[in-house]
Amino acid sequence: MRRLPPVLIEDGCSRELLSLIRTILAACKEISFRVGQGALSGVLGSTLDENIQGETQKKLDVLSNQLLKDILLESGYVKAIASEEEDYTVAGNPDADYIVAFDPLDGSSNTDINSLVGTIFSIMAAPKEADPADPAIFMQPGHQQVAAGYVLYGPCTTLALTTGKGTRIFTLDKTHGSFLLTEEFAKIPEDTQEYAINASNQRHWQPAMQNYINDLQAGSTGPRAKDFNMRWIAAMVGDVHRVLCRGGIFTYPTDTKNPEKPYKLRLLYEANPMAMLVEQAGGIAHTGEQRIMDIAPDAIHQRVAVILGSKNEVETCLNYHK
Ligand SMILES: O=P(O)(O)OC[C@H]1O[C@](O)(COP(=O)(O)O)[C@@H](O)[C@@H]1O
Ligand SMILES: [Mg+2]
Numbered sequence: 260m261r262r263l264p265p266v267l268i269e270d271g272c273s274r275e276l277l278s279l280i281r282t283i284l285a286a287c288k289e290i291s292f293r294v295g296q297g298a299l300s301g302v303l304g305s306t307l308d309e310n311i312q313g314e315t316q317k318k319l320d321v322l323s324n325q326l327l328k329d330i331l332l333e334s335g336y337v338k339a340i341a342s343e344e345e346d347y348t349v350a351g352n353p354d355a356d357y358i359v360a361f362d363p364l365d366g367s368s369n370t371d372i373n374s375l376v377g378t379i380f381s382i383m384a385a386p387k388e389a390d391p392a393d394p395a396i397f398m399q400p401g402h403q404q405v406a407a408g409y410v411l412y413g414p415c416t417t418l419a420l421t422t423g424k425g426t427r428i429f430t431l432d433k434t435h436g437s438f439l440l441t442e443e444f445a446k447i448p449e450d451t452q453e454y455a456i457n458a459s460n461q462r463h464w465q466p467a468m469q470n471y472i473n474d475l476q477a478g479s480t481g482p483r484a485k486d487f488n489m490r491w492i493a494a495m496v497g498d499v500h501r502v503l504c505r506g507g508i509f510t511y512p513t514d515t516k517n518p519e520k521p522y523k524l525r526l527l528y529e530a531n532p533m534a535m536l537v538e539q540a541g542g543i544a545h546t547g548e549q550r551i552m553d554i555a556p557d558a559i560h561q562r563v564a565v566i567l568g569s570k571n572e573v574e575t576c577l578n579y580h581k
């Protein structure tokens with residue numbers, strides 16, 4: 260099985276970008292180990308702190324964030340970082356060519372129940388003369404990402420990664436700590452009979468999403484004339500991995516549950532990197548109004564609606580929104 264570096268070089272990845280990606284993965288290997296130790300490593304449970312988004316931080320959120328932040332800033336490969344667990348961006352090496360936005364631990368509500376969690380990252384070019392402390396350097400649309408990926412900490416540790424030449428899947432060989440290529444190119448089937456949404460929010464959705472989901476649930480007795488199955492892992496990294504592996508539609512739509520927060524998922528370090536991975540695997544990633552990677556960000560922790568997955572099924576869902 261082929262190791263990550265030669266595969267990325269083959270995909271035209273520069274030595275520097277490869278070094279940056281390997282730096283991120285070094286931290287993810289440590290997170291994988293800590294997650295795997297569970298209660299034995301004292302990392303379960305919550306802290307008493309909240310992040311800027313008003314979410315109580317899990318100990319693993321804080322630990323994963325610290326591991327990634329330290330290794331990236333010490334590496335000298337980043338001009339600045341943005342993280343779900345950092346209220347503001349953090350300046351790095353002013354001469355570096357890249358900036359990284361990351362969700363150090365996705366699926367935090369799963370940490371204490373031994374369920375799927377992951378790390379999501381988005382790499383963009385750093386504007387040359389810009390001040391590393393200026394958060395505006397992160398206000399780039401997703402189609403400007405130079406690389407995106409996630410590491411899923413499950414029964415095995417898997418990496419989905421793209422540098423714009425297709426989406427590759429690697430598995431961590433824990434015997435010697437290397438990521439080995441296990442899926443040459445992920446290809447999302449265009450059609451599916453599997454959907455993922457948090458159905459407990461149904462009464463808060465817009466009518467278009469209500470109608471779309473009602474017709475899925477009506478199955479072969481309804482206008483879709485086929486049965487659909489539902490899955491919800493409550494970790495975007497897990498639900499998107501399933502979509503990359505066997506297709507499906509994953510959505511966290513806008514809702515009226517909390518008028519101040521009509522969206523759940525964050526653009527810079529959840530929606531954009533997942534959108535690049537999905538599009539590079541032949542799928543679609545949309546908000547219901549526009550392609551996710553065309554959005555011009557205006558805030559570090561900005562949230563958006565997400566509808567992504569199998570091309571024909573997402574298009575059908577979007578037709579309900581027209
Ligand atoms: O609690 P809900 O409504 O099921 O939301 C689950 C969603 O929230 C998230 O856990 C948010 O991400 P974080 O865990 O990184 O905050 C997503 O991974 C997941 O898709
Ligand atoms: Mg997340």
Ligand SMILES: [Mg+2]
Nearest residue numbers: 343362364365
């Ligand atoms: Mg998180």
